[in-house]
Amino acid sequence: MLKEDDRIAVAISGGKDSAVLLHILQQIEERFPESEIVPVTIDEGIHGYRDQALESARNLSTSLGLDLQVFSFKDLFGHTLDSIIASREGISLGACSYCGVFRRRALNVAAERLGADVIATGHNMDDEAQTVLMNVLRGDSSRLARTNVKRNRSIEGLVPRVKPIMVLSERDIVAYSHVLDLPYHDVPCPYATEAYRNDVRHFLNEMEHKRPGTLITLLRSGEAISDAFQKISTGGTMGYCERCGSPSPSKVCKVCELLDKMEN
Numbered sequence: 001m002l003k004e005d006d007r008i009a010v011a012i013s014g015g016k017d018s019a020v021l022l023h024i025l026q027q028i029e030e031r032f033p034e035s036e037i038v039p040v041t042i043d044e045g046i047h048g049y050r051d052q053a054l055e056s057a058r059n060l061s062t063s064l065g066l067d068l069q070v071f072s073f074k075d076l077f078g079h080t081l082d083s084i085i086a087s088r089e090g091i092s093l094g095a096c097s098y099c100g101v102f103r104r105r106a107l108n109v110a111a112e113r114l115g116a117d118v119i120a121t122g123h124n125m126d127d128e129a130q131t132v133l134m135n136v137l138r139g140d141s142s143r144l145a146r147t148n149v150k151r152n153r154s155i156e157g158l159v160p161r162v163k164p165i166m167v168l169s170e171r172d173i174v175a176y177s178h179v180l181d182l183p184y185h186d187v188p189c190p191y192a193t194e195a196y197r198n199d200v201r202h203f204l205n206e207m208e209h210k211r212p213g214t215l216i217t218l219l220r221s222g223e224a225i226s227d228a229f230q231k232i233s234t235g236g237t238m239g240y241c242e243r244c245g246s247p248s249p250s251k252v253c254k255v256c257e258l259l260d261k262m263e264n
């Protein structure tokens, strides 16, 4: 996933997963003097939530001798997530749909501006298994194919992404962060109740309890499907947005489409 001289943008949310990721990477990185770690937080503008999580992210970065870089939705797109949600009358998309689309773009812009070679995110095994199942349940085969694409297959214009702790379960991550007493923010996002992911999480937790190994099997199935798709794909499905020039499977990318909807 990582090279010896990488400049690694580590996405820090302020939560336990990214705290553990940063802690582990920083320890490994000490053995590779040519590489560098830059912690990055995307501030979506969620009052009473992101501001507190930002403080945890800053404390963690400072405790590891790192300088946290912050990029906000407001600066990059002209809106906070709160203002988007307040003005979305008549639009059926949930908060997490906006948040996910804008956050992915924000992270890419941040990594490009910071000159990063790669973005590391703190997705864990539970997150990844949930994502695979959600894509199957939604019938979103193209997203299933694009999930966890190997670094050497990355697309021009997108900084490659890696998930170094994705085979660690949420339980192991909680244990690791408690043993090391890492500072993290543990209050759920006020929009989290909307998430389709919650239903999938409850179902998978029950399955994992009844049939241990369900999560890792689902994660590996998702990787195998993505690999199989990449092998037969000619790579012709990804073009560039005709408005902003970002890589996009459609003529107008999702970010421009959502910004248009909000402005009209």
Ligand code: SF4
Pocket: 044, 095, 096, 097, 099, 100, 189, 190, 191, 192, 195
């Ligand atoms: Fe964004 Fe949804 Fe996560 Fe809140 S729960 S931070 S709105 S993706």
